[in-house]
Amino acid sequence: MTDGPHPAEALHPSPRSARRRLAFVMLGGVLAIIGVLAAGYHIATRPVTLRIAVGPAGSDDLKVVQALAQAFNNQQHSLVRLRPTQTDSAQASAKLLGDGKADLAIIRGDLDVPKNAQAVATLRKNVTVLWVPPAGKAKGKKAAPRITKITQLAGHRVGVVGRTEANVNLLKVILQQYGVDPGKVAIIQFPVNEAVDAIRNQKADAYLAAGPVNSKITSDAIAASMRDGGTPTFLAIDSAEAIAQNHPAYEASEIPAGTFGGAPAKPEEEVKTISFAHHIVARKGVSDSTIAVFTRQLFAIRQTLKNEYPLAAKIETPDTDKDATIPVHPGAAAFVDGEEKTFFERYGDFIWWGLMGLSAMGSAGAWFAGYLKKDERIASNSQRDRLLDMLAAARNCDSTEELDRMQSEADAILRHMLECFEHGAVEEGALTTFNIALEQFHNAVADRKALLMSMPQNLLRAGAQFRAAGG
Template sequence: MTDGPHPAEAALPPPSPRSARRRLAFVMLAGVLAIIGVAAAGYHIATRPVTLRIAVGPANSDDLKVVQALTQALNNQPHGPIRLRPTQTDSAQASAKLLGDGKADLAIIRGDLDVPKNAQAVATLRKNVAVLWVPPASKAKAKGKKAAPAITKITQLGGHRVGVVGRTEANVNLLKVILQQYGLDPAKVEIVQFPVTEAVEAIRNQKADVYLAAGPLNSKITSDAIAASMRDGGTPTFLAIDSAEAIAQNHPAYESSEIPAGTFGGAPAKPEEEVKTISFSHHIVARKGVSDSTIAIFTRQLFAIRQTLKNEFPLAAKIETPDTDKDANIPAHPGAAAFVDGEEKTFFERYSDFIWWGLMGLSAMGSAGAWFAGYLKKDERIASNSQRDRLLDLLTAARNCDSGEELDQMQTEADGILRHMLECFEHGAVEEGALTTFNIALEQFHNAVADRKALLMSMPQNLQRASAQFRAAGA
């Protein structure tokens, strides 16, 4: 009776580690492709152009012209990170409402109107000054009529008609602020508004006694309106707002300002001397929810483009940085403030958190990959242990074998086990210590086979047959 398995009952051929290697290679390739895909997607999202909706109005206004020029300049940049999409409105007030309702990312608003709570300043587009003037008296007077007293002060406006250039209600509110500062009841002043397109004709036809216009110092609308009021060689009288500081104190949206002599033409100069007045600003504001990095990039591009556009489009030269003080009338957007203060973040500073988490993710994926690789090699380790046990069984069988052919079969099987163990060792499924133990067992097996073959060759043939029959009968 044999002590071990018969060679004919040898185990099936050991599984090849190639399938495990293929699985591991596939998993590693999939992981690398996933990492590359995530990195590419992240880079695309971080660098793709951002389109900002900007509300501006009314039609044919200086604000709209500036925004159109900026839009063309930004959108024509091949790899520019910011694009603009203008939305035309009826007025600056309507633009502010769109921003407040979250339907615009940027807007051009007047600082003396109600500013949306979610608006933050990006830049000062331009400053407007209030101009109050009285046309020169006509020399053609009816005989026997006494000339009306000349208006030289704002306090004399009671009972007179004041023509306001422009249909916006904001200019009427500006006039009322001035009147109230001087103790005049706006109800006792007849206010007449003229559309910009009709202002020159209305002034020529003497539709009012005094006129108010609000715009930049170099405003063509204001200059044309003043020129239309001149007649019989006389020059207009400009009314100084001597209480400009008090108005600015009571209404933070306004500032004390001056109209330099000769601003509206010379010979004779209009005005002949510097005139004190108040001013207010038109602002580019951003919605509070727009990211700091996006607004910082837009602000940087805005001032870079301003330098290139100011020669062809002089209004662009009026753009100024926002007031970054904490007590500013309109708080500066953090992105714009970062640009102004030189604290704009670099690409790595903006995305440092994502990069850090990405590295952590890669580390975690590496650990998971190592675990999975070990898991895939688990079958190889089990197979190698099975082959080692099989070799020990062959060792026992070889010591009791009575057939040289069976010993040769055992030797062939042992060679196959050796090949499998070496492949497992090459792929890390078998450690060096385990391979050393296997080599000892393999050496013992070879010695047992050699000894058994030598014994069988020294025995007579009849004795070998008898021994085999005896063992078969005992089995």
């Protein structure tokens, strides 16, 4: 006997290397599939941060947006988060959105709306309040004619609360509707933080403020204009419907009696006026699913903020009509109409293509596995042929040592065939055929050994020499 690998192993390499390669390939495929699924799930469920432009500093809009951002960011399963970007005005916020530097913005509906803006929600509605302070009791002076109508504002000073140019434009729209030349009216603007002092010092003959019905800024301005126990005169905008017809950003509205306090009620009766909205708008490029989720979160959380920020409870759904002043974002419309897509509806195509890819990968893996088993099939066929050759050799063998060696080789071949069968390289029918050949080989070896044991040694040597000479 010699050292080294068994003859069967030397002629036919072990299938372990192929099996190891197949295991690595299958493991790599499984890890790749898991990685793709995990990455897809992470991308689909990770929170999206939207930049929202809002201003100016200290405004109710900014406070509400900051509260919304904090509430969104504190939610455990919030799919959308907000990152407020403070601006100087609603007009500046609109510009940021138009320039693509913001995903959302709070804008006034009566300003120029960016072409890429689409409505998501109505944050609040503002009413226009025009009033005249009560006449003072000045001794020795003739009382000036009392202003009771908008048409009487020509030649007078009108103070506008707030530094935004939009409120001045609003006043001009009202004046023009009543045939009053804005150039004949002295328009004075007061910053919000200076308005109360300016009104107390009688800097103007009439005043305009625009804000929510319960606006503290408007209420404080009206209170500051009261003197000598008199009550202000509220100027009704009777042509509100006509203004709304000519300027779609405005709507006809009313100021309820007693809105700004009682005893006596201010106003004493309902006053007609015009209103306009502050909108939450989204950039057209933001995905429908993201805006749908944002809208759903917005309306789910607004009630929790109403105690601290009453304006949050006033948030309304957008106008989904096709002729709306600001077209609605498809994502917000899907939420309002109850047509928001589910996870599978949004990603169904990707899932379908993913399954197709996995199927293709499985087919490729099966082909590759079969390719890796090709060497094992070739080896098993050659070893079967080797066993048949040994069967023929065993019938003519004159040495029991040689028979023992072939017997050991047959055992190694059997071990290899069983391993190939376990790996699927050898089918059951082929293994059955091999077992028949192996049984015939063992029978031939046993018969030959019995014959050799019964024959004299000199006859065996003579027979071996005869075959050697004939060969």
